[in-house]
Amino acid sequence: MLRNRYVHCHRAFVRAYATPASSPHALVFLEHRQGILDSGSLSALTAAQQLGGKISALVVGGPDQVPGIVEKAKKLKGLDSVLHSTSPQYSAPVPEVLSPLFEKLLTESSPFTHVVSTTSSAAKSLIPRVAARLNVPAISDITSLVHDAADSSTTFTRPIYAGNAIATVRAPSSVSIKFFTVRSTAFSAASIQEGADAETLAVDPVDVPDSPTQHLKTTIAKSDRPDLGVASRVISGGRALKDANTFASTLYPLADVLGAAVGASRAAVDAGYADNSLQVGQTGKVVAPELYMALGISGAIQHLAGMKDSKLIVAVNKDPDAPIFQVADVGLVADLYEVVPQLIEKLKK
Incomplete structure (x- = not known):
């Protein structure tokens, strides 16, 4: 024994x-x-x-x-x-x-x-x-x-x-x-x-007096919106959002009216539109919400790996050949800058 x-x-x-x-x-x-x-x-x-x-x-x-x-x-x-x-x-x-x-x-x-x-x-x-x-x-x-x-x-x-x-x-x-x-x-x-x-x-802790790595600080992005990893609704934006101001002014009002979390493609994060904590994809967060709305996201394979298990996928993109439409349950070939304001208006009603 x-x-x-x-x-x-x-x-x-x-x-x-x-x-x-x-x-x-x-x-x-x-x-x-x-x-x-x-x-x-x-x-x-x-x-x-x-x-x-x-x-x-x-x-x-x-x-x-x-x-x-x-x-x-x-x-x-x-x-x-x-x-x-x-x-x-x-x-x-x-x-x-x-x-x-x-x-x-x-x-x-x-x-x-x-x-x-x-x-x-x-x-x-x-x-x-x-x-x-x-x-x-x-x-x-x-x-x-x-x-x-x-x-x-x-x-x-x-x-x-x-x-x-x-x-x-x-x-x-x-x-x-x-x-x-x-x-x-x-x-x-x-x-x-x-x-x-x-x-x-x-259990007694194990003291490590000479650790080669030290924790300096933790920076947590504060938001009133649901946490991206567990949210039942996610609104994500891609490179088509142009810049950080456009990303925020376009996606956040829609997310607020839906009670959704905000996500982003790697292209949008790399371009500085959104914080990397919002990245959805193979090298970001893997999500599977009830609703995933992809706005201006082409659908690179790395992004699809992070969201394709979502229950309902809605995609809006001007390119009818965008890969995102291959996994979308609902696809709309249109300009997101025209579609999103209409969605917000109707949802508010």
Whole structure:
């Protein structure tokens, strides 16, 4: 028998685990910001539930962040336990500071068979780093998974070539810990379950006094509009919007009347029309809202990779041969500067 020791409420907590694990035990990295659990992390929790075994969550942060997040996390449906680690270094953690904590959890008589995270900017740096340190592969941006209890293998699907092909990847039982990140639009967000009260376990932080990377500041764009990543309606603009002022004066009134988030193509972002936090596409945010309206966007393959799973796609473009019309449910060949004011007027009525 192997023993793993955590400290909780100033007393020792000892749990025994059998080796090898008879069923999956996933560790889900729960990200949070300003006291709110990240919706992508909730989708990662839903994906972990499909493994069919135990699920633990890991919450890290500063002393003023962790208690509130733990209280929310332990009420999530499907969680068996919530591990949490508190340190000033974790208030705005960088991968070099956080990875030693993961290594500690995954090497000291670890019960975990899978490590799961949303495909966030933080996870893109952290998960491959930890996997490499443990000499195991990491599978990114998965859209489905099937775990075979008979041989302890896990099979994933993930989009490749900007979403034009789907790869099926199998992690065999010989892989001791299977790391994967989840495309949030492919899984529903886990919900709060009434009466749920997962066990909470405190984990000592790992001090990193000589980190080569330091967090300097976080700049968050403030907006009264819905968050682009989770909005049910998205209005996006492309290069045809001419400049930043035109982009704002054309798209924002329409977004406001629809209660929609605003997005942009890479061409619009590169031209300085919009902040890069609004970029939709292969190298930006992947969205799947109920309504996606593409205005003046030609539909480059990289952009389509970030929005083609939207439930209803509406495109307005002067070019009848624009690739965007190949994925659009409703297409209008017209000048957006004539169409958008008419839409706003009718929607206001």
